[in-house]
Amino acid sequence: MDIYVDSANLEEIKQAKELGLADGVTTNPTLIAKENKSFTDILHAICKEISGPVHAEPLSLEYDAILKESRELSKIAPNIVIKIPMFKEGLKAVRALKEEGIPTNVTLIFSPSQAILAAKAGADFVCPFLGRLDDYSHDGLALLEAIRTIYNNNPDLETQIIAASIRTPNHVVELSAMGIDILTIPSKVIGMMEKHPLTDAGVQQFLKDAENFK
Numbered sequence: 001m002d003i004y005v006d007s008a009n010l011e012e013i014k015q016a017k018e019l020g021l022a023d024g025v026t027t028n029p030t031l032i033a034k035e036n037k038s039f040t041d042i043l044h045a046i047c048k049e050i051s052g053p054v055h056a057e058p059l060s061l062e063y064d065a066i067l068k069e070s071r072e073l074s075k076i077a078p079n080i081v082i083k084i085p086m087f088k089e090g091l092k093a094v095r096a097l098k099e100e101g102i103p104t105n106v107t108l109i110f111s112p113s114q115a116i117l118a119a120k121a122g123a124d125f126v127c128p129f130l131g132r133l134d135d136y137s138h139d140g141l142a143l144l145e146a147i148r149t150i151y152n153n154n155p156d157l158e159t160q161i162i163a164a165s166i167r168t169p170n171h172v173v174e175l176s177a178m179g180i181d182i183l184t185i186p187s188k189v190i191g192m193m194e195k196h197p198l199t200d201a202g203v204q205q206f207l208k209d210a211e212n213f214k
């Protein structure tokens, strides 16, 4: 199982790397916008720091423009993966980019049928968004489980699943148990995973007891 950092913030990415939690990085336009720097400067800096896949989204919505923008992004570094939203023009672009040897990720996946289309188009990765489904009282984990089953039962579909929109440590635990290939985790959730009040209390107790050492 690989863990990616779901962030465009270089400090967060470096901190996750120190914990062995940066097998790759996912960015999206919202995360990039928070950084107040140029899109390409951010991607150059991340690719310098991370040797694994760095996922970057073109902003175009029309086939030829998606291809043009994707080719430019892929020149930034050999580890760039082009992350394209789930829609017909995007799927056509995924097929074309595959023929050019440019790796792709189909993002904003909210149903198993979308994951089937993305795999058949030749996507190397899909990003089902679990937290955003939970936000609408749907079962995000059930979506991930359904896609896992479909890909397991059809080994000709070689697409890897990246669980995205992870909101809680329990999401991480459930997804790991399910055998999801990759989990992309925001640094806030990494911080939550580390914390347990019994650990803190245990450390305090040990320090207190150590005062009685002879």
Ligand code: E4P
Residues within 6 Å of the ligand: 006, 026, 027, 028, 107, 127, 129, 131, 132, 164, 165, 166, 184
């Ligand atoms: C990652 O690829 C996604 O863009 C990201 O996980 C979305 O997360 P959000 O739903 O918290 O914005």
